[in-house]
Structure formats: structure tokens, C-alpha cells
Amino acid sequence: MSAEIEELLKRYQNYPNVTGIIILDPFAIPIKTTMEYTLTVHYAALISTLTYKAAKMITNLDASNELVTIRLRTKVHEVIVLPSENYIIIVVQNPGT
């Protein structure tokens, strides 16, 4: 599983303008991060809650549907959330990409 995480990290680090990556386990525990510790924990807590709510909302609107990604464009950067069965991957990207 550790090799799989390294692989994921490498894949998203190659995306243009990526400034940070956090990989969470299904319990929202950060298992890999390129960001500073306090910020990682902060992101983990907030993003996992939001992802859970968004996923629930999508299946609530249509039970046969499923959330694939969330993109939060902000004034400062873009936060991309890729939930999967085993991980939640958070990628922070500078805009203009």
C-alpha cells in the first residue's frame, strides 16, 4: 500500500503548478503530505467533512449517481479533491492552469 501512495504522490506532483498534496485515509487521517503539519491537519479536517457532505448530497439527488471530484476555485488557489475507496487525495494548485 505504501508503494501505491508513493505512486499517487508522484502522479499528482507532476501536475502543473501544484503547491501541495495531502493523502488521507478513509478516516480522514493524513497518511502523506507535502504541506506543513498544522495546515495539513486543518485541511484534512475541513476537506474530509466537506467531501463527505458533497458525496452524500450527490447520491441524495440521484441514488445511482456518485461524486468523482470536487474543485474549489478560490481567489488564491484551486483545491482539487479526489475521493476514492481507500483515500481522499487533496491537491492544491495555483490558478492559471
Added chain:
Amino acid sequence: MSAEIEELLKRYQNYPNVTGIIILDPFAIPIKTTMEYTLTVHYAALISTLTYKAAKMITNLDASNELVTIRLRTKVHEVIVLPSENYIIIVVQNPGT
């Protein structure tokens, strides 16, 4: 204000593969929709809550930052949320755009 709403509606209707548009007032009341009534109300309730939480989360992570858009990619479609001072605009788009 009504002319402004018609203008907004026209703008987003011209986006490719748009299947539905809902415009909410700041209290999450649908003031314009191209979608069926029950679905509009359902979207309005869920999206406004999620948008409020996402906006709060972004300023919580960085008080000088601000949410610009949310994109929820799902298996079936993409939901784009454009919050502003006076409205929340929800655009539903088929994928592959």
C-alpha cells in the same frame, strides 16, 4: 434586477452541454430555474448548504481568501456553483466538455 437575472440565465445557457440552470437569492430561494420544480427545490436546499460550508471552510483556512466557484464532477454530470453577493448560480452540465 429582473433584467440582470435574464442576462445571467442567457449567459450560462450558452455554455456547452448545459442541461439545467438554477439561480438562487442569498436566502437560497430559487428565483429562476430551467429545471423541474421538485428537483430545483432539492438542488437549492443541498447546494446552498454545501456552498455556505465550502465558503466558510476557505476563509477558515485563510481569512484573506474567498471561494469563487465549486465544481462537483459526478458519474452523470458536472454541477458548477457560482456564488456571488446577490445570487448563487447553479449550472448542470453534461461531462465531456
